[in-house]
Amino acid sequence: MLLTLVILLPAVSALALLTIPSSQPETIRRAGFAAALIVFMLSLGLLWQFESNAAGYQFESDLPWIGIPDIHFHLGIDGISLWLILLTTFLMPIALLASWGITERVKAFFCLFLLLETGMMGVFASLDLFLFYVFWEVSLVPMYFIIGVWGHGRRVYAAIKFFLFTMAGSTLMLVAIVWLYRAAHTFSVPALLAHRELFSGPEQGWLFLAFFVAFAIKVPMFPLHTWLPDAHTEAPTAGSVMLAAVMLKMGTYGMVRFCLPLFPEAAGRHAPWIIALALIGIVYGALVAMVQPNIKKLVAYSSVSHLGFVVLGVFAFNQIAMDGAVYQMLNHGISTGGLFLLVGMLYDRRHRFEIAEYGGLSTPMPIYTSFFLFVTLSSIGLPLLNGFVGEFLVLVGASQARFVYSIIAGTATILSAVYMLWMYQRVFLGENTNPANANLPDLSLREKTVAIPVMAMALIMGVASGWFFKPMEASTARVVKQTGVPAHVKNAAPATYEGGTR
Amino acid sequence: MSYLDQTLHLFPETVLAVAGTLIMVLSPTVKNARWLGRIALFALVLALFGSHVSYHHGEYMGSAFDGLVTNDAFAILFRQLFIIVAALAVLSSFDYLKREGIETGEYYALILFSVVGQGLMACSTDLVMIFIGLEISSISTYILTGYRRHDARGIEAALKYFLLGSFATGFLLYGIALVYGATGSTNLAAIRAAIPQANGPLVAMGAALMFVGMAFKVSGAPFQVWTPDVYQGAPTPVTAFMSAAPKAAAFAMFLRVFLTGLTPAAGYFWLLWGCAVLSMFVGNLGALMQSNIKRMLAYSSIAHAGYVLAAFTTRSAMGGAAAIFYLAVYSVTNVGAFLVVAHLAGKDESTVAISDYRGLGKRHPVLAACFTIFLLSLLGVPLTGGFFGKFYIVTSAVAAGLPGLAIITMINSAIGAYYYLRVVVTMYMEDAESPAATPAVPASGTLVLIFTVIGVFALGVFPTMVLEWASQAADILK
Numbered sequence: 005m006l007l008t009l010v011i012l013l014p015a016v017s018a019l020a021l022l023t024i025p026s027s028q029p030e031t032i033r034r035a036g037f038a039a040a041l042i043v044f045m046l047s048l049g050l051l052w053q054f055e056s057n058a059a060g061y062q063f064e065s066d067l068p069w070i071g072i073p074d075i076h077f078h079l080g081i082d083g084i085s086l087w088l089i090l091l092t093t094f095l096m097p098i099a100l101l102a103s104w105g106i107t108e109r110v111k112a113f114f115c116l117f118l119l120l121e122t123g124m125m126g127v128f129a130s131l132d133l134f135l136f137y138v139f140w141e142v143s144l145v146p147m148y149f150i151i152g153v154w155g156h157g158r159r160v161y162a163a164i165k166f167f168l169f170t171m172a173g174s175t176l177m178l179v180a181i182v183w184l185y186r187a188a189h190t191f192s193v194p195a196l197l198a199h200r201e202l203f204s205g206p207e208q209g210w211l212f213l214a215f216f217v218a219f220a221i222k223v224p225m226f227p228l229h230t231w232l233p234d235a236h237t238e239a240p241t242a243g244s245v246m247l248a249a250v251m252l253k254m255g256t257y258g259m260v261r262f263c264l265p266l267f268p269e270a271a272g273r274h275a276p277w278i279i280a281l282a283l284i285g286i287v288y289g290a291l292v293a294m295v296q297p298n299i300k301k302l303v304a305y306s307s308v309s310h311l312g313f314v315v316l317g318v319f320a321f322n323q324i325a326m327d328g329a330v331y332q333m334l335n336h337g338i339s340t341g342g343l344f345l346l347v348g349m350l351y352d353r354r355h356r357f358e359i360a361e362y363g364g365l366s367t368p369m370p371i372y373t374s375f376f377l378f379v380t381l382s383s384i385g386l387p388l389l390n391g392f393v394g395e396f397l398v399l400v401g402a403s404q405a406r407f408v409y410s411i412i413a414g415t416a417t418i419l420s421a422v423y424m425l426w427m428y429q430r431v432f433l434g435e436n437t438n439p440a441n442a443n444l445p446d447l448s449l450r451e452k453t454v455a456i457p458v459m460a461m462a463l464i465m466g467v468a469s470g471w472f473f474k475p476m477e478a479s480t481a482r483v484v485k486q487t488g489v490p491a492h493v494k495n496a497a498p499a500t501y502e503g504g505t506r
Numbered sequence: 507m508s509y510l511d512q513t514l515h516l517f518p519e520t521v522l523a524v525a526g527t528l529i530m531v532l533s534p535t536v537k538n539a540r541w542l543g544r545i546a547l548f549a550l551v552l553a554l555f556g557s558h559v560s561y562h563h564g565e566y567m568g569s570a571f572d573g574l575v576t577n578d579a580f581a582i583l584f585r586q587l588f589i590i591v592a593a594l595a596v597l598s599s600f601d602y603l604k605r606e607g608i609e610t611g612e613y614y615a616l617i618l619f620s621v622v623g624q625g626l627m628a629c630s631t632d633l634v635m636i637f638i639g640l641e642i643s644s645i646s647t648y649i650l651t652g653y654r655r656h657d658a659r660g661i662e663a664a665l666k667y668f669l670l671g672s673f674a675t676g677f678l679l680y681g682i683a684l685v686y687g688a689t690g691s692t693n694l695a696a697i698r699a700a701i702p703q704a705n706g707p708l709v710a711m712g713a714a715l716m717f718v719g720m721a722f723k724v725s726g727a728p729f730q731v732w733t734p735d736v737y738q739g740a741p742t743p744v745t746a747f748m749s750a751a752p753k754a755a756a757f758a759m760f761l762r763v764f765l766t767g768l769t770p771a772a773g774y775f776w777l778l779w780g781c782a783v784l785s786m787f788v789g790n791l792g793a794l795m796q797s798n799i800k801r802m803l804a805y806s807s808i809a810h811a812g813y814v815l816a817a818f819t820t821r822s823a824m825g826g827a828a829a830i831f832y833l834a835v836y837s838v839t840n841v842g843a844f845l846v847v848a849h850l851a852g853k854d855e856s857t858v859a860i861s862d863y864r865g866l867g868k869r870h871p872v873l874a875a876c877f878t879i880f881l882l883s884l885l886g887v888p889l890t891g892g893f894f895g896k897f898y899i900v901t902s903a904v905a906a907g908l909p910g911l912a913i914i915t916m917i918n919s920a921i922g923a924y925y926y927l928r929v930v931v932t933m934y935m936e937d938a939e940s941p942a943a944t945p946a947v948p949a950s951g952t953l954v955l956i957f958t959v960i961g962v963f964a965l966g967v968f969p970t971m972v973l974e975w976a977s978q979a980a981d982i983l984k
Contacts, residue, residue, distance in 0.1 A: 070969060070973075071970045071973075138889065141887055148927070149934065153935055160935045163931070164924070164931065167927060168920070171923050175916035175919060175920045178900060178916060179909065182897075182900050186904050
């Protein structure tokens with residue numbers, strides 16, 4: 005019941021928001037923010053009541069929805085979904101608080117964000133494939149409007165590209181979902197897992213690919229990533245935050261939840277080229293980020309690189325890598341979300357994203373500069389901050405699959421330090437050469453309130469990672485066990501390791 | 507069975523025919539044609555109620571007039587669909603006709619006569635009766651198409667529709683004649699029984715000719731050429747009506763004739779398959795290049811005919827149910843969309859370019875939101891009826907072992923996203939240079955909007971009731 009409440013409350017509050025007249029934007033902002041905050045509080049209740057050692061789904065609720073075919077409103081979460089939902093609810097009030105500067109069509113903006121929240125959380129909690137698809141597609145619509153209406157520059161192009169890429173990817177997934185139903189007569193994920201032997205051989209390969217392509221576009225994996233730099237760059241700040249921090253995770257979550265456990269043999273068979281693409285993405289994303297003249301685009305390409313780590317971890321088929329991959333999903337949400345928030349604050353002052361426009365910002369904006377450094381370090385994986393834990397585990401896990409994987413992926417940890425710190429240097433250090441930047445005001449109280457929780461979370465996730473792994477481990481172990489270790493993985497290490505060594 | 511009892515099998519048609527005639531008679535004496543429109547509405551509501559009662563009462567179900575007509579769940583469902591579409595069309599016409607200065611009683615009478623013909627098409631189980639129904643429906647629609655008689659495009663559309671339509675009807679009639687020659691009957695059940703002993707090539711030839719005639723009526727490619735011109739030239743409320751009711755009626759006869767009459771002659775599978783796939787691609791690719799909203803929706807309607815034909819291609823009861831459900835969703839959505847277009851068309855339909863919708867999101871947020879909902883339903887976004895309809899078509903195609911067709915359907919649905927979204931972009935993300943005045947929506951239009959928006963969501967979120975009914979109706983197709 006609590007889970008259903010958490011998921012549906014944002015949508016209900018969005019409808020309630022519609023009743024406030026547009027002439028009172030401040031009331032709308034406050035009500036929208038309050039709703040997101042309440043949802044976050046309630047979601048903490050999920051964490052509180054979550055039984056850490058259980059591997060199965062918790063807070064399950066299963067209501068029949070449509071009779072023919074048999075579709076259920078079936079929700080439930082395990083440790084992986086739990087953290088992704090908390091990531092969503094944590095970032096949503098922050099993103100809304102960061103959007104106080106939106107003055108145009110305020111009501112529609114806040115309503116769409118709340119609808120988006122329901123859509124994204126629904127994706128993470130659906131245990132019925134039809135329901136999953138509904139949330140998956142429905143979450144597209146608000147984001148499309150957010151980018152297209154409140155975005156910058158080439159927003160229309162970016163919005164349509166975003167929509168068409170995702171939609172095109174998911175069309176085949178729908179056919180695959182129907183195909184599964186035809187064989188098993190159910191959309192229920194647990195029931196399908198129990199009957200997965202129904203799909204074997206080449207059939208399993210096709211089904212795997214249909215799902216995988218939909219997820220790979222969303223992640224996005226090289227070479228399907230081209231929508232991402234446009235969408236991230238043109239979206240308004242809060243849109244970029246939710247897009248990078250949560251929406252991309254829908255793709256990797258789909259791989260963990262569906263691609264691996266439902267089609268283990270096909271996943272094993274296709275893993276080599278998937279890992280190859282992930283490695284290319286890791287290095288390519290980092291290299292392209294390095295040459296970007298635009299801060300936001302740089303952060304966007306860094307996402308391609310970071311998400312490559314996640315995919316690498318998922319397809320390494322051992323628990324260390326899987327733990328690292330899931331942790332990296334959360335890390336990327338916090339770090340990149342934080343970067344987009346901070347870049348947005350700069351944009352609010354100067355309305356420019358070009359690195360060349362800035363320089364020596366540390367003089368007029370010392371607090372902002374130190375905040376930015378903190379988040380940058382978290383993004384490049386400095387020990388004691390969150391990024392390090394995930395990257396390290398993925399590298400360890402990948403090296404167990406094949407040592408060369410971690411060598412290639414490891415270069416990106418160096419490259420990420422290069423492009424992030426170089427950008428930092430050009431924007432914040434040295435002499436201020438542009439008179440327009442000389443008198444920029446430092447962060448306001450609202451902006452500090454936006455940034456500090458994100459930085460605190462980065463620190464907590466860096467030093468107390470064990471606490472985050474505890475509810476998650478049983479679930480990741482189950483996914484790894486369900487998938488098994490495919491034959492091609494060399495040096496296949498037994499999927500055990502002692503907790504606490506992190 | 508007494509003659510009265512038999513006539514009561516056709517209660518809705520009787521009511522509508524009487525009301526239509528009454529309107530014609532009253533027309534010269536009643537100054538305010540709006541009243542005649544209200545009579546038409548009343549007749550439609552009465553007919554809807556009557557068919558509802560006869561369905562649940564059960565007394566007037568079954569066949570009558572020596573097997574010429576059969577009142578079954580299939581007939582009742584389609585008939586109610588036509589009636590609802592006609593009522594919505596009449597409601598959206600009030601304001602439009604007044605603006606164009608063509609509000610006369612005959613308009614409403616013609617809509618009623620058209621529904622009479624469509625009702626007969628849905629409930630006939632005899633080829634001759636089906637043909638008569640088709641002619642009643644078509645001729646009324648030809649006239650309605652040219653109702654703006656001072657407009658060159660309207661005249662051109664009507665003439666084109668009439669000539670090509672008559673030509674297609676000729677094909678149909680020729681097909682009927684050949685089938686009759688081969689089987690010795692025009693009754694569908696008798697044809698079905700006689701086919702095993704009949705002259706095979708003759709039946710196949712007849713079926714192919716009938717196929718051409720019917721594919722024309724549902725605007726399936728390659729017989730779709732008339733559609734964009736006619737949809738563009740017709741008065742917009744007529745386009746709304748035409749894109750839903752006669753099309754659904756044509757599908758009703760298509761399904762009934764091909765699945766209950768000609769079943770054993772399975773030779774037409776690839777005809778259907780090809781027509782479905784071609785319609786989807788022609789419709790969607792054609793719509794990509796349109797700058798006129800009515801033409802765009804016309805091409806989109808060709809694509810939607812393709813989706814329904816895809817369900818039809820499965821030749822299963824499930825496919826039939828999917829087709830019926832889709833037609834219901836599509837009708838409700840399209841009528842809503844065309845109402846918005848009609849409302850914004852301006853005097854003499856001067857503002858029907860997509861670019862005229864710039865900034866509508868700011869000028870008229872409610873209308874823009876409604877239009878967006880209709881477009882998203884046509885696109886097939888979940889929680890709208892359009893999605894569930896498409897989902898059900900894909901399900902039936904996969905269940906029938908046609909995954910290729912399912913994949914083609916979904917690919918087309920993705921192509922469609924582009925041009926539907928382009929309109930949304932125009933409304934919300936572009937600003938008008940010189941915004942045209944946006945008149946307030948009158949009460950009748952508001953009623954239509956409320957009904958269609960609720961319908962779109964209801965069919966998307968709680969489709970079970972209509973779906974069960976559609977499955978029941980499709981039982982006859984087994």
